[in-house]
Amino acid sequence: MARSTDQRRQRHQWLVHLVLLVLSAAFLFPLVWLVSTALKPIEETMRQPPTIIPSSFQWHNFRDAFVYGSDKLGYIPFLVYGRNTLLLCILGVAGVVVSNSLVAYAFARLKWPGRDILFAATLATMMIPFPVLMVPIYGFWRSLGWIGTFKPLWVPAWFGNAFSIFLLRQFFRTIPFELSEAARIDGCSEWGIFRQVVLPLAKPALAVVALFHFMYTWRDFLGPLIYLMDQRTFTLSLGLQFYQSQHGGTQWHLLMAASTIVVAPVIVLFFFTQRQFIQGIAVTGIKG
Amino acid sequence: MRSQTRTALLFASPWFIGFSLFLAYPVVASLYYSMCDYSVLRPPVWVGMHNFRNLMKDEVFWISLKNTAIYAGMALPLGMATAIALALLLNTKVRGMTIYRTIFFLPSLVPTIPLAVLWLWVFNGEHGILNEVLRRVGLPAPNWLSDTAWSKPALALMALWGAGNAMVIYLAGLQDVPTEMYEAAELDGAGWWARTRNVTLPFLSPVILFNGIMGIIGTLQVFAEPYVMFPGGSPARSTYFYTMYLFDNAFIYHKMGYACAMGWIMFLIILVLTLVALRVSEKHVHYQGG
Numbered sequence: 001m002a003r004s005t006d007q008r009r010q011r012h013q014w015l016v017h018l019v020l021l022v023l024s025a026a027f028l029f030p031l032v033w034l035v036s037t038a039l040k041p042i043e044e045t046m047r048q049p050p051t052i053i054p055s056s057f058q059w060h061n062f063r064d065a066f067v068y069g070s071d072k073l074g075y076i077p078f079l080v081y082g083r084n085t086l087l088l089c090i091l092g093v094a095g096v097v098v099s100n101s102l103v104a105y106a107f108a109r110l111k112w113p114g115r116d117i118l119f120a121a122t123l124a125t126m127m128i129p130f131p132v133l134m135v136p137i138y139g140f141w142r143s144l145g146w147i148g149t150f151k152p153l154w155v156p157a158w159f160g161n162a163f164s165i166f167l168l169r170q171f172f173r174t175i176p177f178e179l180s181e182a183a184r185i186d187g188c189s190e191w192g193i194f195r196q197v198v199l200p201l202a203k204p205a206l207a208v209v210a211l212f213h214f215m216y217t218w219r220d221f222l223g224p225l226i227y228l229m230d231q232r233t234f235t236l237s238l239g240l241q242f243y244q245s246q247h248g249g250t251q252w253h254l255l256m257a258a259s260t261i262v263v264a265p266v267i268v269l270f271f272f273t274q275r276q277f278i279q280g281i282a283v284t285g286i287k288g
Numbered sequence: 289m290r291s292q293t294r295t296a297l298l299f300a301s302p303w304f305i306g307f308s309l310f311l312a313y314p315v316v317a318s319l320y321y322s323m324c325d326y327s328v329l330r331p332p333v334w335v336g337m338h339n340f341r342n343l344m345k346d347e348v349f350w351i352s353l354k355n356t357a358i359y360a361g362m363a364l365p366l367g368m369a370t371a372i373a374l375a376l377l378l379n380t381k382v383r384g385m386t387i388y389r390t391i392f393f394l395p396s397l398v399p400t401i402p403l404a405v406l407w408l409w410v411f412n413g414e415h416g417i418l419n420e421v422l423r424r425v426g427l428p429a430p431n432w433l434s435d436t437a438w439s440k441p442a443l444a445l446m447a448l449w450g451a452g453n454a455m456v457i458y459l460a461g462l463q464d465v466p467t468e469m470y471e472a473a474e475l476d477g478a479g480w481w482a483r484t485r486n487v488t489l490p491f492l493s494p495v496i497l498f499n500g501i502m503g504i505i506g507t508l509q510v511f512a513e514p515y516v517m518f519p520g521g522s523p524a525r526s527t528y529f530y531t532m533y534l535f536d537n538a539f540i541y542h543k544m545g546y547a548c549a550m551g552w553i554m555f556l557i558i559l560v561l562t563l564v565a566l567r568v569s570e571k572h573v574h575y576q577g578g
Contacts, residue, residue, distance in 0.1 A: 017384075049420070050420055099306070106299035118307070128311070136313065137310060138328070138538075159306025160303040226539065256409065278389075278393075
């Protein structure tokens with residue numbers, strides 16, 4: 001009796017593996033195709049039947065797609081776009097970590113009038129779609145003369161955002177309050193408790209917030225599309241879209257090479273921070 | 289205690305500025321602009337409900353709304369079902385679960401624009417790999433990018449590839465299902481499907497509801513993918529979605545007041561759909577210990 005259930009379970013396991021393998025192939029294939037095309041000579045991209053492993057690896061496709069002023073692409077300075085994107089990511093991530101840890105500390109570990117109402121309002125704002133806010137925010141930056149600069153894309157990060165405040169607040173509250181009390185009795189200031197007690201324990205949560213904002217800035221398209229005018233200030237996403245709209249449908253090998261270089265850093269980052277990533281995403285859903 | 293209030297306000301001060309400047313002010317201002325003729329270049333002029341009345345008569349508005357509804361009707365249920373199915377499969381204590389999880393999750397990391405560019409190539413009518421595969425197995429190979437019947441399914445299919453993100457949320461939710469419940473069900477002779485239907489899905493329902501609502505909000509704002517893949521909502525405006533028309537009104541036609549009115553209608557639609565989802569779920573959502 002027990003034996004037959006075991007056998008059934010084993011057969012069942014094989015079936016699950018088979019389904020998972022087929023699905024894995026389907027999910028991985030577009031990525032394989034991306035890199036494969038990126039390495040092909042242009043004639044091979046159109047060859048029938050298509051080849052998955054390029055007959056010869058054209059590593060120079062990456063250089064051709066990226067070097068400023070390569071004759072094949074015209075003047076698409078992807079290297080400059082990469083620098084711009086990285087700059088925005090660094091300024092934004094720094095702002096998000098600094099501002100939200102301060103604000104979340106006030107929400108999680110201090111008592112003040114109006115705290116709970118403002119927190120409820122903060123959560124409620126996560127429902128408001130960006131297109132509702134887009135026009136007045138654009139008008140605001142315009143009145144400061146900041147359209148065409150990077151500032152609208154990173155300055156707001158220094159003033160907190162609902163999602164990060166929520167995530168950090170939840171985490172800060174799990175840190176034992178006795179630790180703060182003990183530090184207070186020892187004559188530690190609130191700033192001292194924040195810096196020396198809470199922040200060191202909150203590193204995993206801060207990493208998640210930093211990671212998410214990096215990803216957000218790296219993939220953001222609507223923001224750069226609205227605020228950036230001069231080609232030299234474009235980000236990778238905007239630059240890639242611009243290039244695609246100018247030369248799309250012909251040089252697929254170079255387009256895929258450029259796309260690969262936009263995708264690769266994110267994948268690499270994921271492999272180094274897998275745990276934080278998966279946990280961070282899981283948290284976003286569970287509290288709903 | 290007074291000094292703690294002062295310290296707290298100091299800590300929270302970035303958010304006082306952020307909340308007022310980037311949320312409270314824009315909400316109020318956009319409501320005001322939605323009742324104005326406003327082009328950013330000149331000061332707004334009050335026109336009352338004029339923008340809303342015009343929208344009701346605007347054929348393109350209705351086309352974009354209909355396109356968005358049809359697309360959401362395809363992408364949302366399909367995406368949720370796929371994500372739940374993947375999570376359930378991975379939750380069978382199968383060996384190598386973390387590797388499979390990584391594989392399914394990876395595509396959702398691909399940023400929007402390279403995603404759209406890659407799928408333009410995959411969907412390519414002549415040399416696209418998808419049609420090559422379809423032809424090989426004897427299925428029809430549609431013109432994904434230029435046939436009005438296939439442009440929306442193409443976008444929905446592409447969105448499916450990103451189901452890994454929701455899958456991770458469902459998987460986390462599945463860890464909360466108490467194992468005793470499974471064991472009890474198994475002792476009662478319940479098969480896999482019966483256990484899934486009567487134990488797993490009820491426990492997962494709050495997460496499903498959350499993902500559903502976030503999905504509605506996200507799908508109504510779909511913009512960048514069609515913007516890249518189907519310029520101007522081609523073919524024949526079949527992919528001209530709500531947010532694209534809103535964007536064009538704001539930044540191409542400089543009808544900022546009109547765009548704000550569209551934004552508020554979108555917000556109302558989201559509110560109503562969310563309330564409906566909550567109401568419907570009252571019967572079906574099971575909160576633990578609640």
